[in-house]
Amino acid sequence: MTADVDVVPELAYGTSGRHMDVHRPAPSSSASPVVLLWHGRGAEERDVLAPLARSAARLGVVAFVPDWRPDAPDGGRTQLAESVAFVRENAARFGGDAERMVLAGWSLGANAVLGVALDPAALGGWRPRAVVGIAGGYRSAAPTTGTVPIDDASRAGDDQVPPIPVHLVHGTADPIVDIEQSRELRDALEERGWPAPLEELATDHAGIVMTEYSVEHQRCLPSTAAHAVDAGTRTAHLLARAAGITVA
Template sequence: MKTFEYAPGRSVDLYGETGAPVVLLWHGMQTDSRAAVRPLAERVAEHGYAVLAADWNSHAADNGRSDLLTSARYAAEQPGAGDGLIVVGWSMGGAAAAGLTFGAVGYGVRIAHTVCLAGAFMAPDPISGDPLTPPSAAGARVPMTLVHGSADDVIPVTAGRDFAAEAGAAGWRVQYIELAADHANIVGARYDAAADRYEPADDAASLAVAAEVAGIVAKPPVR
């Protein structure tokens, strides 16, 4: 793992080798918590990807818009991004990933596949600030995979199910997958109640879930 800056003072960790197909991975609402998604990033990289896990600040005045768009454009400039980014977002990062996908043309970012993990779709899009309502696909070619844990007690599974149905009705190519996972271990994280933070997990069960999710990210989307 190597750490770089995608903008002054804003960090991103690279897992895997430069030049491999690029996966951009966004953590959730917790500010600058790229370390929490390290187990998932490591396992996706094992499938032959260059994974960029970027910090972003949902509590900034712009709700993280600048961090999200700047990190996306940084990822898009990497050598392996020529065929488009795989954008993976967890929780609020999942909402941001969906928002980036819906507005990709306007944002100037090419996306090959979007994966939302336990997406907080009931919240406003952190990028636009608007309600996260799937627009008409109108010829958009970006497939989306929504993954939710059946034991998630933070974002209810109905959020993923309902959003998948809404996006599908709007013409988006959506695959919905439900796993035996909770809100944290879907990315290989654990919740530290004393610190009120998500941290990378090290137990076998959580890492097994992260490996399963990595396989979903690495698998070509349903066309």
């Protein structure tokens, strides 16, 4: 499925005055699945994930991309929770189905979404349809829970709550977050009977979301490099599949 993409920018959410953008496909007669996509450690970097969000929207998902601040006093936990609440309450306004919501994150954002997957109480008992961890590091405390996903994975299933689907993707040439962290998490979950397929792509930390790091701008910017376009496209396809969309 391909579609034109409409972008609704600068939506305020929560009590902190942060903003999010919505990337949505052309209007349809039925509601589309939703992906909430959290950026990494840099404060207010929703623009970094715009190429990935647009690519996913072309496949038929409504992609919400919020700013959040990992340097907030609580590590960003309140803002992340407020972004979830906003999307659950407002998805229908933008053609989305909040009951078919995937939580995805890149880098530190991936750490945060795995915290949600592994702790049913992280968001007051609410659980997404699936989670997607993109180039995540899982050996440090998740902003959403304060616990370490790798450690939590060793206890996965102990609470008798059915696991939700976990999808992982990571670049084999990532110099920022070693791909071994995703492999370690996959292995830990699979040892507990919790499948967590890992897609390994020939790209780096920025290329996995269709960007490249600019020293001049001190920021990741959209990339046209072949490895980034290919990897970012495949990451977008993974988001769509996690949301229940069949893609080639």
